[in-house]
Amino acid sequence: MTMLVGYDGRLEGRDAVALGALLARAMDEPLVVACVHPTPETALGRTEAELRAKAERTAAEGAADAPPGLEATHIAVPGRSAAQGLHDFAEEHGPTAVVVGSSHRGPLGRVIAGRVASRLFSGGPCPVAVAPRGFARRPNVQLHSIGVGFDDSPESWNAIQRAAALGVACGGTLRVIHALHPVIAPPMAPEESERLTRELRASRELALNRASASVSKDLHAETALLVGDPVLVLEHEANRGLDLLVLGARGYGPLRRVFLGSVSTEVVCHSPCPVLVVPRSVKFDPTAGGMAARDQVTA
DSSP states (O other): OOEEEEOOSSHHHHHHHHHHHHHHHHHTOOEEEEEEEOOTTTSTTOOHHHHHHHHHHHHHHHHHTSOTTSOEEEEEEEOSSHHHHHHHHHHHHOOSEEEEEOOTTSOTTSOOOOHHHHHHHHHOSSOEEEEOTTGGGSTTOOOOEEEEEOOSSHHHHHHHHHHHHHHHHHTOEEEEEEEEOOOOOTTSOHHHHHHHHHHHHHHHHHHHHHHHHHBOTTSEEEEEEEESOHHHHHHHHHHTTOSEEEEEOOSOSSTTSOOOOHHHHHHTTTOSSOEEEEOOOSSOOTTSTTBHHHHHHHO
């Protein structure tokens, strides 16, 4: 497997290379830096050889930014758009993830999903990671603290599976985060609302404990159940020092495709730390890396 980075020569592309290198090193995988070039039909007056040569030079510049000791290659990829080129390449080669930078219009230090990221979110065949603006200039960046949004849905279990694998690979910690919405309805008596909220909290605590117990014994996992809007809760946790936030895609849309819901859409427009969105999967595999069941299989 490989870590695929989309690079176009901009500063935000360097942020993507920095994040891609961090993830590749954690997973002990090679890094592939890709620059998408237009086809002759969409770039009148330029031959395919010229377009490819320019893209190869740009991709080589991006690969040269990879840290020493990391296997990094570069490639020119044709496409009607950057998103389409990266999508088609990922569809054919199946990388572990596609990593892109934020929009250049966003504030420094924040993830702002641009046009390429947004289109990959809508139909990407593999996880998509977005680096905050200025990420390449952050000193001594490591993957120590990984957070994962969890609501006990199949999508959030798939997110835990991927986050746990990263956590074990990099020797980090996992923080399983759930946002609890209080049960409030205008006709409902306050006492009834409080009772239902307590029952909901109890059920969510059980789910969080089950999630925490499901990951490998080699990974320190903790839980956080916070009352409030999920977007604000996840932003709050990210601001507390998360190095990566992992989210599952929403529960509808094509299988094996990234398809964001409202929470993920908001988070990838505000997070101060990199965000990795995991696609819907056909089934959850408890024997995958990072899960407790794998400890028993490999013992």
